[in-house]
Amino acid sequence: GLFGPFLRLCINNWPITIAVTFLFVLTTVGMIGGGVITQVIFPDIDRDEVSISLVLPPGVRENVTEDLLIGIEDKIWSTNDKLSENSEKPIIQSIKRDIGSALGETGSHTGVLTVKILTGEERGELKSSTVSQVFREAIGLMPEAEKLVVGTRQLFCKAVNVSLTSKNLNDLLAVRDSLKTDLQNFSALTNITDNYVVGRREILIQLKNEAYL
Numbered sequence: 001g002l003f004g005p006f007l008r009l010c011i012n013n014w015p016i017t018i019a020v021t022f023l024f025v026l027t028t029v030g031m032i033g034g035g036v037i038t039q040v041i042f043p044d045i046d047r048d049e050v051s052i053s054l055v056l057p058p059g060v061r062e063n064v065t066e067d068l069l070i071g072i073e074d075k076i077w078s079t080n081d082k083l084s085e086n087s088e089k090p091i092i093q094s095i096k097r098d099i100g101s102a103l104g105e106t107g108s109h110t111g112v113l114t115v116k117i118l119t120g121e122e123r124g125e126l127k128s129s130t131v132s133q134v135f136r137e138a139i140g141l142m143p144e145a146e147k148l149v150v151g152t153r154q155l156f157c158k159a160v161n162v163s164l165t166s167k168n169l170n171d172l173l174a175v176r177d178s179l180k181t182d183l184q185n186f187s188a189l190t191n192i193t194d195n196y197v198v199g200r201r202e203i204l205i206q207l208k209n210e211a212y213l
Contacts, residue, residue: 046120046128050135052076052113053102055147058198062099062108068144069097069111075138076115083126083134091117091131103147105197136190149191160189 010017031037052072056065073095083091093116102110117123117131132151142148162179166172176194183192 053149056109060109
């Protein structure tokens with residue numbers, strides 16, 4: 001084979017081998033610096049599905065959650081004609097509804113809609129982020145929702161992550177609400193949520209004296 005003779009040639013002429021290696025490295029670095037070769041550390045991967053996650057106050061019954069999800073689903077379907085104006089096929093292919101888990105919470109008060117859309121090749125220049133924005137505008141505000149997140153699932157960390165700590169819960173919640181209100185003024189930010197979770201409901205029972213043995 002050619003590998004053995006080539007390896008011996010490189011070893012016997014090691015100064016030239018090292019020089020050529022450094023030349024390739026420097027050329028590559030120069031092409032990256034000059035913009036000939038582009039690079040993205042955390043690429044925004046376009047996906048073929050958009051999820052709508054809904055979290056209501058704990059204790060809400062499953063039928064209430066499902067009714068709200070059905071209402072959101074109807075609004076999503078109503079955008080199909082607008083999204084499909086420049087497409088031979090409908091952009092929205094199907095919608096899957098799941099109840100019981102969303103955004104790290106579980107229970108009858110949580111649910112997710114998974115909207116299957118055309119592949120990137122079939123959609124052309126229509127990005128899933130644009131589709132998410134259309135969905136977000138169609139859904140509008142939902143006062144009954146504690147959390148409502150519309151968008152594709154990202155492999156990497158969130159773009160903005162702010163942590164707050166306090167020994168006083170009321171002060172912490174007040175600062176949280178104020179910060180969320182201020183962040184909503186930035187048009188580049190969407191799906192502004194927090195990870196505060198209300199504890200499960202408890203029933204405190206006090207026994208009568210006759211109950212003790």
